[in-house]
Amino acid sequence: MNEKLTPVGAVLALGVTQIIGYGTLYYSFSMLAADMAEDFGRSAEWIFGAFSVALLAGGLTAPWLGKLIDRFGAGAVMTIGSGIAAAALVACALAPNAMSFALALVALAVASNFVQYGAAFALLVQVRPAAAQRSITYLTLIAGFASTIFWPLTAELHSRLSWQGIYLAFAALNLFVCIPLHAWLSHGLARTRRGTAEPASQIPGVLPPSARTLGFALMVSAFSLQNLMSAAILVHMVPMLSGLGLGAAAAIVGTLFGPAQVLSRFINMSVGINLAPLRLAIISAALMAGGVVVLVVTAPSVPGAMLFAVAFGMGNGLFSIVTGALPLSLFGSEGYGQLQGRAMAARLIISAAAPFAFAWAMATIGISWSLGLIALLGSSAILIFAFVGRAMTPN
Structure with a gap:
């Protein structure tokens, strides 16, 4: 195997899941925040404040997430993360009051760490370290279309559905598209870890x-x-x-x-x-x-x-x-x-x-x-x- 050859399948699969991950968990929020505020009887500032607190909570859990990635593999973590993301979107949609919605947002922010760039980059490093820099470049090019796709998609859905209905539809995307793709990637990494496929050699860092x-x-x-x-x-x-x-x-x-x-x-x-x-x-x-x-x-x-x-x-x-x-x-x-x-x-x-x-x-x-x-x-x-x-x- 050429260790510098880009793992095209992994990059394409992650490209799809990154577009969905950023589109459903991040870019859609600002477009739906006004309706969320109206339904819960809160100001838009309160809704965005809750989102910021959720991002802060997600940041505090990131070091723990990194340990999980190294121990169990990024593919397994991203598979679980897609499940958590789907559940968090459902919890947001079905939240009976503002406080339960805010708690669901925290789960959403944590799930984002499980499935977005940090975990995806780690997966590309684990798949083929020598090609990781090139693979990361290709992945970010694909994922850069997340806002281009999901801003108009969310706007179109918003003309037909409530924000709750949109979040339920987005939960289905994470459940039925992202979980299978991440599970497939996880299976390949698991085979490598068990030695049934040629393991990727580690690359050293340039810092002494x-x-x-x-x-x-x-x-x-x-x-x-x-x-x-x-x-x-x-x-x-x-x-x-x-x-x-x-x-x-x-x-x-x-x-x-x-x-x-x-x-x-x-x-x-x-x-x-x-x-x-x-x-x-x-x-x-x-x-x-x-x-x-x-x-x-x-x-x-x-x-x-x-x-x-x-x-x-x-x-x-x-x-x-x-x-x-x-x-x-x-x-x-x-x-x-x-x-x-x-x-x-x-x-x-x-x-x-x-x-x-x-x-x-x-x-x-x-x-x-x-x-x-x-x-x-x-x-x-x-x-x-x-x-x-x-x-x-x-x-």
Whole structure:
């Protein structure tokens, strides 16, 4: 077996389950939140607050999830996760009151960790470590269409069904599509673990053992800063642009973000597939921070805002690849699941807090100064990645 050959079947199967996982568990929520708030007699802010608390709870469970992935295999964990996701969607749909709905949201956030990128990347590493970086790039390109598919799909369903009916339909997708695909992937990994198929050889990391503790701390710090940029700006994209004076053009500018994400992944797949993950991380952080600087300097220029959306979207698209490929490159494939879980915990906790922090900052010091602070933090991520590069060089 060529260990560098991309496991096409695994990538395609995970592509389907990632589109469903992100579409049903994440992207659909904002479109249905208003109806949820009305049914439970709560404000939209309360509903989004409950969702943020659920994301925080999911972040706290991520390190434990990583240990499960290393012990039992990512395929088995994702199979169970799809079952939990289906049950959590049903629990949300049938919740009799707001508090039980909030508890179901926590289960939904935990299930998301079981089935989304962190677990999927670990599965690709376990299937074929030497091809994992290429496989991760291909997977993120496919999964990048989750919002493109599920935003209009959710809107169409919403014109015919209640939000409860939509969640029940989404539960069926997780139950009847994702569980069989994850179980099939789990079966292949189980055969390898039992020795009935040729086991994949482990690949070493480039960081020397003496630098790994510092390297991990630096990597997670940079990831957290990028996640802060992403989570803060994406949640407030349209009102932020409107507040900068773009008016009705804000919504149009926001639509460039998704295609830019896919474009950056396609470019990376086509011409940058062999680019070192650390260089890709620096490019990603530079595009995100640079895009914000362009927005601050040019506002309220529509062309400037469009350039921001494209640059920020491309950087964010590469960031998804980096979060899977850089830990593998630095630390190797042994214990990858646990490592990914620890890194994912910090990112998810930041994701939960960032929208509220950015909203407070915009109300307190203004949009332009808040964006300037975001750009400064993003630029710090570039410097941190540079320090990681120095740690790779033996003294």
